[in-house]
Amino acid sequence: MNSGMLAQDERLPLYQRLRDEMAEKITAGEWRPDQAIPTEAELTKIYGVAVGTIRKAVDVLVAEGLLERAQGRGTFVRRPSFDGSLFRFFRHLTSEGGRTVPEGRVLSRTVEPPPEHVAAELGLTAKSKAIRLDRLRLIDGLVVLVEEIWLPKARFASLLNIELADFENLLYPFYESRCGQVIASAKETLTVDSANAAVAKALGIKEGKPVVVIERLALGFDRKPIEWRRSHGAADTFRYQIDIC
Amino acid sequence: MNSGMLAQDERLPLYQRLRDEMAEKITAGEWRPDQAIPTEAELTKIYGVAVGTIRKAVDVLVAEGLLERAQGRGTFVRRPSFDGSLFRFFRHLTSEGGRTVPEGRVLSRTVEPPPEHVAAELGLTAKSKAIRLDRLRLIDGLVVLVEEIWLPKARFASLLNIELADFENLLYPFYESRCGQVIASAKETLTVDSANAAVAKALGIKEGKPVVVIERLALGFDRKPIEWRRSHGAADTFRYQIDIC
DNA sequence: CAGTGGTCTAGACCACTCT
């Protein structure tokens, strides 16, 4: 009765194959964000398995952040955006308890071969080109971060047709909706440096003043690198908060 | 048949109460690290619940890192030591790829009422006293961090009988072995400041030079605060790396 | 009220580990 086509992989546990099947429906857009997936009862009929097995597959997807359960309402495809709890990628608050999303202003977009270290991080060959964005983050009209962003051209070609002014304040949901690229995790490195002339000018501080440098490599659910970025912020107003579990 | 005493909390799900009960056995040392806990079949008899419920409780504890399963062998209490992967609390490497554990040197240990913000973080009343440690972290004989550590006296009274020289380089395994206090998670805040006279002297830098300040609140498995510490390091040699998931 | 996910049970069979 496997009307859900659960062949694919060989001798994996049922719930794993189920998870893959459902993940596929999500990434392929068949089940869309903020939309309820079929109920557990329906899923048992669709796939011909017991409720417990469905639940276990859904457990995995919930743990992975792809689904969200709401008792009495249903199970929903989670929009990996940053409105709710998923504020993971903007912990460097500039003012105390700043909950607001800073404005993002893309200054320039070019296509060029990435520097060697960026190519290495993104897993690109020496010849391949990449998209570079230069961007400011502002709070109350004041520049708090200067960002240099590198994206593999292959994944993000559709970004080249968009007006710079139409880039949204949060890039990750934007990547998702425009390019189907979903960020799942990231690795960040913080260091402190002195501002060079360009950064100092953009941040409105004196050259040589201390700045915080955040280098981030963002990965997809397949753990492949998707974006590399380096951000600079004035050190004296900087605060970085994180929970380690 | 609840021979396992599962009263405690009111109307929590069974598997949650089970989890708490089992976590208690672990933190109390009744189930010791690297030792197998009773089998699922035994646990069902002990607590008078179904296997599925036991499994769900164990699932939670495994997810929390307290237990570890080994098919065909049993379920074991995990030693939350730092030899293996659990290197979570020393990401601020000073030299590139520095894998070595820096030396820790406790300069002083006093018992005094904590400052207001520390008492608040640790959940202590205004009157209660706390243990304060002042400590240096050194790599190759050079001071890289200056630390101010506060501990609730009630939990750490046994530390007062130990020679300062006998404090180990990694405090968290030390807390575990001497005081039965296991750190499960932490919350860190990074900022950049200018070195005051005392910090500058300890770090061997000039007063007013930029320093990185890390404030950390470390929690136990019961999510109660256990330790608060503030570390200072010279900004120019500082590197903080973290994986965000 | 009907429908949803959340909890819990009781038992089956399998894959692995150790002796």
Place this chain on the structure above:
DNA sequence: GAGTGGTCTAGACCACTGT
């Protein structure tokens, strides 16, 4: 072969959300 955790089933009742 005996014992362990890993998977899977089938069905029960509950708590919550919507109408």
